[in-house]
Amino acid sequence: xxxxxxxxxxxxxxxxxxxxxxxxxxxxxxxxxxxxxxxxxxxxxxxxxxxxxxxxxxxxxxxxxxxxxxxxxxxxxxxxxxxxxxxxxxxxxxxxxxxxxxxxxxxxxxxxxxxxxxxxxxxxxxxxxxxxxxxxxxxxxxxxxxxxxxxxxxxxxxxxxxxxxxxxxxxxxxxxxxxxxxxxxxxxxxxxxxxxxxxxxxxxxxxxxxxxxxxxxxxxxxxx
Ligand SMILES: Cc1cc2nc3c(=O)[nH]c(=O)nc-3n(C[C@H](O)[C@H](O)[C@H](O)COP(=O)(O)O)c2cc1C
Numbered sequence: 502x503x504x505x506x507x508x509x510x511x512x513x514x515x516x517x518x519x520x521x522x523x524x525x526x527x528x529x530x531x532x533x534x535x536x537x538x539x540x541x542x543x544x545x546x547x548x549x550x551x552x553x554x555x556x557x558x559x560x561x562x563x564x565x566x567x568x569x570x571x572x573x574x575x576x577x578x579x580x581x582x583x584x585x586x587x588x589x590x591x592x593x594x595x596x597x598x599x600x601x602x603x604x605x606x607x608x609x610x611x612x613x614x615x616x617x618x619x620x621x622x623x624x625x626x627x628x629x630x631x632x633x634x635x636x637x638x639x640x641x642x643x644x645x646x647x648x649x650x651x652x653x654x655x656x657x658x659x660x661x662x663x664x665x666x667x668x669x670x671x672x673x674x675x676x677x678x679x680x681x682x683x684x685x686x687x688x689x690x691x692x693x694x695x696x697x698x699x700x701x702x703x704x705x706x707x708x709x710x711x712x713x714x715x716x717x718x719x720x721x722x723x724x725x
Contacts, residue, residue, distance in 0.1 A: 506522055515528060525657070527692050527693060528692075530690075530692040530693070531583060531691060531692035532557075532691070534689070534691040534692065535648070535689025535690060535691050535696075535697045536559040536560070536561070536689060536690045536691075537559070537561060537687060537689065537690075538557045538559045538561070538596045538687075538688060538689075538690055539557070539558045539559070539561035539571070539573040539593045539594075539603060540555060540556075540557050540558075540593070540594040540595070540596050540600075540604055540607070540636060540639065541555065541556055541557075541558055541573060541581050541591050541592065541593060541594075541607050542554065542555040542591065542592045542594055542618075542625070542633050542634055542635055543555075543580075543581050543584035543585055543588065543590070543591045543592075543633045544584060544586070544588065544632060544633050544634065545580075545584045545587050546587035546588055547582070547587075552616040553616050553617075553618045553622050553633075553634045554580050554584055554616065554617055554618075554619055554626040554652070555580060555594070555617045555621070555623065555636060556579070556580070556581050556607055556608060556617060557596065557607060557608050557690075558573040558574065558575065558581070558689035559607075560573055560574035560576070560658075561573035561574070561593075564662060566665060568664060568665075569643075569664065569665035569668075570648065570662060570664055570665065571593055571643060571662075571663055571665060572656050572660055572662040572673075573593075573660075573661055574659065574660050574661070575658065575659045575661060576656055576658050577656050577657070577658070577724060578657075578659070579666065580613060582650075582659055582661065584633070585647055585650075585661055586650070588631075588632055588633065589646060589647040590631035590632055590633045590644075590645065590646055590647065591631070591633055591645050591647070591661070591663060592628055592631060592633050592634070592635045592642050592643065592644050592645065593637075593642065593643040593645060593663075593665075594635055594636040594639035594641070594642050595639050595640055595641040595642075595685060595687055595689060596639070596687060597639065597640050597681070597685040597686060597688070598685070598686035598687070598688060598698055598699070599638075600636075600638055600639060600688075601688045601696065603621040603623055603638070604621075604688070606620060606621040607620065607621040607623070608637075609690065618634070618636075619718060621638065623636050623637065623638055624636070624637030624638060625637070628642070628644045628667070628669075629643045629644060629667045629669060630644050630666050630667040631645070631646065631667070632667065635669065640670060640671045640674050640680060640685045641668070641669070641670045641671070641674075641680050641685070642668070642669045643665045643667075643668055644664055644665070644666050644667035644668070645663030645664060646663060646664050646666050647661070647662075647663055648662045648663055648664050648724075649662045649721060650662070660689070660703045682702075683699075685700050686698060686699040686700070687699050
């Protein structure tokens with residue numbers, strides 16, 4: 502690490518090429534934060550792997566809303582990845598504030614053949630269009646069909662991309678076309694063991710340049 506002079510403020514500079522992987526992991530996790538948590542439920546195709554599985558993944562994102570596509574990343578080959586490879590399906594479940602402890606419990610390295618649903622006291626609930634169950638207690642479930650898996654790096658890590666085929670949300674929390682997150686209060690992940698509650702909320706209207714100019718608003722930097 503070194504420090505450089507910057508026109509705005511000093512910067513600590515970290516070179517990913519020469520920094521240990523673990524340190525980069527923590528730095529990425531604290532810089533790209535807070536992250537939503539994809540609580541991914543799956544089931545296997547056969548045998549003991551057929552038990553319902555659920556595991557949190559905070560390396561996740563919406564890829565596209567038209568068509569609806571989401572993605573998450575598995576750091577290494579885990580049961581979730583194996584199940585998705587076997588079935589081509591998974592469900593994203595939202596982690597509401599009330600489910601934070603159960604979500605964390607479900608991340609334990611329980612042996613294959615033991616369901617994280619049982620372990621974490623969750624209810625595997627039949628999905629509408631995929632075989633993988635959803636988390637009954639979660640306020641929102643996105644049922645997905647596998648679109649692609651891409652492999653990266655030495656870990657390796659796997660980016661799992663899915664088409665959202667069905668959306669089911671708690672009807673009392675479905676207000677004006679959106680999930681009322683002031684009540685679900687989704688949990689965010691930061692670095693190491695740190696999480697954040699969604700506690701306070703605020704709105705910002707998207708600025709429209711011409712309208713602001715017409716109202717006499719000037720650029721903060723250039724004053725015009
Ligand atoms: C909040 C949280 C976020 C996590 N995010 C990820 C992630 O993005 N990718 C990953 O591979 N593991 C992640 N993990 C760890 C997995 O949940 C854990 O390895 C789990 O045992 C995997 O389960 P599986 O083997 O049944 O797939 C996370 C754990 C927690 C508690």
